Amino acid sequence: MKTVRALERGLDVLLQVQARRAASLHEMHVALGLPKATLLRMLQTLGQKGLIWQRLADGAYLPHVDARARSQALTLEHVAEVASPWLKALSTRVSWPSVLAMPRLDHMEIVETNSPLFRLDSATLGPVGVKLSYIHTATGRAYLAACREEEREAIITRLRPRNPQEGSEADLRAILAETRVRGYAAREPLHPWPDRSRQLVLRDGRRSMAVPILLDGAPVASINITWPAKRGTDDAVMLRHLGALKHTAREIAMAIERAALAAEGRAPSGAIMAQFAAGTTKSVSPGENS
Incomplete structure (x- = not known):
């Protein structure tokens, strides 16, 4: 059975943030090979769902605290x-x-x-x-x-x-x-x-x-x-x-x-x-x- 590629990529982004505990846009671009514009949309979506948040101090993305x-x-x-x-x-x-x-x-x-x-x-x-x-x-x-x-x-x-x-x-x-x-x-x-x-x-x-x-x-x-x-x-x-x-x-x-x-x-x-x-x-x- 085929997977849902968009969902899979979104989960990859979430897992990267969770694994790194704090990740920059550039780090995820290098790690996942996704365009930065695509990554930004995914990160904004994950943030709106309360799964991640962006730190003001350095722009890093961090996992939402359980x-x-x-x-x-x-x-x-x-x-x-x-x-x-x-x-x-x-x-x-x-x-x-x-x-x-x-x-x-x-x-x-x-x-x-x-x-x-x-x-x-x-x-x-x-x-x-x-x-x-x-x-x-x-x-x-x-x-x-x-x-x-x-x-x-x-x-x-x-x-x-x-x-x-x-x-x-x-x-x-x-x-x-x-x-x-x-x-x-x-x-x-x-x-x-x-x-x-x-x-x-x-x-x-x-x-x-x-x-x-x-x-x-x-x-x-x-x-x-x-x-x-x-x-x-x-x-x-x-x-x-x-x-x-x-x-x-x-x-x-x-x-x-x-x-x-x-x-x-x-x-x-x-x-x-x-x-x-x-x-x-x-x-x-x-x-x-x-």
Whole structure:
């Protein structure tokens, strides 16, 4: 019996994405020998059916995260997939790029960024996989300030240098306390611990603000906005864009919880609903401006 050739080719594309975990259009063109225009149509169809998704950061195609995996743990791929359309929507409202990062033992890892949507050599962010400091970046500070005490103490213990400068740990804790009070993180003030990213922060001429993405009161990731210092004062940029950044973080949190619970037939928790309601009056789709 003859097979359906079009279906067979579509399945070949899906299997390539699944096998590679992240595949570019060119890689699949080389592997399968199909014209890129044909591949694009197949990829768009697979995306519309919820079988794959395209990462903003590098244009790679990734397999859709299975609902069973989502219910077990929040993976990098899950959070990146859910957040990606919201990062794209944020790029239409804010003139500077953003990254989404998740925690690792001694650093934050970039899992998605909308930086490629901007033509800004002075504020290029990423790529996916870049390691960010907990204490020298706004993205890291946003997470560290928001996490529960036990986790925060464990992270600080990992980062503490062998012979810390006198008073430096107290200064770090003061920075984190101030971050919690004002509701967002910044790169300043600088801190002396020689953790990763410190030299880059000192010389790259950028400013950044970040907020955590919270589920049931605990952070799972953080999201930032970065801009060249010469293009705007901190106060002016924050006044203009902080609301959009916080709104995006709330929407991503809601989307993560909805996706994680959909297979179980449960509604989002009261905590996340209360957090969302405190910051906005209605939920919008990623393509709708707030």
